Amino acid sequence: MTKPTASPASCRQRRTSVLAIPLLSFALWSGSIGVAAQAAEPGKDGATGNLPRILVLATGGTIAGQADPRATGAYKSGQITGEQLMQSVPGLDKLAKLNAEQISSIGSQDMNDKVWFALARRIQEAFDKNEADGVVITHGTDTLEETAFFLDNVVRGDKPVVIVGSMRPATAVSADGPGNLYQAVQVAADPRARGRGVMAVLNDKIQGARSVTKTNTTSIETFSSPNDGPVGYVDTAGGIRFMTQAAGFKRATYKLPAGEQLPRVAIVYSHANMDAIPIEDAISHGAKGIVLAGVGDGNTSKPALDALEAAAKKGIIVVRSTRVRSGFVTRNVEVDDDKNGFVVSEDLNPQKARVLTQLLIVGGVTAPAELQKAFTATW
Template identity: 40%
Template sequence: MTNIKPNIVLIGTGGTIAGRGDSSVNASAYDCSILPIEEILASVEAAADIANIGAEQLFQMGSENFDSEQLLTLGKRISTLLRREDVDGVVITHGTDTMEETAYFLHLTLDSDKPVVLVGSMRPPSALSSDGPLNLYNAIVVAASPQATGKGVLLVCNDEIHTARDVSKHSTFKLEAFSSPYGPLGVVVEGRALFYRAPLRPHTVSSEWSIDCIEALPEVGIVYAHGGIRPATIKAMCDSGVAAIVYAATGNGNVARQLIGSLRQARSKGIHVVRASRTGSGIVVRNGGQPDDDYDWLAAGDQVAHKARLLMMVALSTSAAGSAQHARSDTAALQRILQEY
């Protein structure tokens, strides 16, 4: 009996995986986003044994340049592809700088249980021991695996399979740059995707949002805590027109006393305030470091600041909670979202 191979669409967006250095020892200094997706795919001939692969170039840029426009364009294109009966999964090659953010946005907004996998590399294809080809091969393996169905958007790097909700980049150059606070969902070994757990928080088909219904994303800013931070930082963020401020606080969402007045004033203007932590892991407890109920603030739970930002952008995109006049119940709804997702 002939095995029927799944149909996978490969979308290129640029990044290190599409980069080129002047020499084979340029692993950190190189030109980003040079190679077209067809050339990247051609370097992984073994992938043709796994799936029927079509490729298209959507962007050609470093992911540090991604903004709401790219997120929406990419999400809507993937949504269109996933509705096709002749598409079984999607793989996106992506710069590693903001790959976890794009993955989480898609995790929240794609209304499909088909596998979607993001992949990048820490070394360009021109470098000695580039990780790009194997990462891409492994990503295609995962996208073609029936076990990946229903697990939301995944990120594959360094032989590990991560859920988009948890994964973050933690190194500027190491191949093991990505990790999750609760560990990976699984690994890829010798061309086999091995899963050991599944994400339990709502995503994709169980999410409250659909990319097809989102036409614009509100601005949400992040203020990073540091010793001696001044209220002028909060004022500047408010003046920029944000709908919410995520404060990447010290410790358990602690707020320096000189900022409390400015953040309360921001909330009085209709700008939501979310306490997160700059530590990178752990839980910011509501009414822990600050009296959130009294100030009508929000707590990010265990989510890192840059992902709490994306969750707020998605939540406010279809909610009146970002308007100048709002009820306290909007804060309750947003706190539930931060708690559940």
């Protein structure tokens, strides 16, 4: 498992010096932000100095990336600190009182349980001790949706947690990171953001943690919520528009295990001419659960289904999800879930179904009927 580059002790030390970042993209972008900062609506009255307190937790990612000479458009993730990012975005100080801490400096392809636990514990501590009115997390986009969903299931309270990233590195001519970070702070500072769980803010949209997913490899228009749509929109000049009222804080939260690792749950991808080997391999490597990224409505070949049924009989949790971008997986339509002891993921894609399965195993929930209730709890 990849370890974060900062220890828990060093994570909490606020940096006292900030390196200047002479980036063309930041200079170009800052030319239009002055008016935007005046028109935006911070969470509290900035004229009285009573600004909301926002804790920024940096993990690395493309938003903190710098150019690499190996190829046109190449870059290295996690090269710029959270403090440097904040100092490079004019107008943030008009939205909130900001404090930055570096949790890790990695690309999100290397995101791991240890960083997840460090984030969850630091956020909970900040809320429990009333250190912050909201949290913004800077993160790579590859696994942003998984981190958002994990935190949404373990962080208690109704204060906003906003996760933000970018599709282009900080050194790109048209970097999207500065605008995304500004809007993320804007949302976290807005009192209407309370009670909505963890949200992702990118490209002028606010997405819920359960539904948001990355849909394109390179486009800045990559994040969407195929089943639900955005929960709101951000206009840097015009303010924030939530599409629905906060329904109250009713989501379930799960406890973290004592250590720094979640149980092993494998994702098995279904395809034409599939056999049982990937499932048998997952079992041989100690998987406590298996999530099927099935075809269509979470289906797969007969050999694979037979192997999954055998796994369920051994006490391994089997969850049927789908490799299809949108839609719900429905019980007992194409597959006899009741007979086989399977769980269906409903609207959760395979990567989020895996996270929820891990948390349920930690919580001692292993009976198929109880597992299914957890997957359908919000519906």
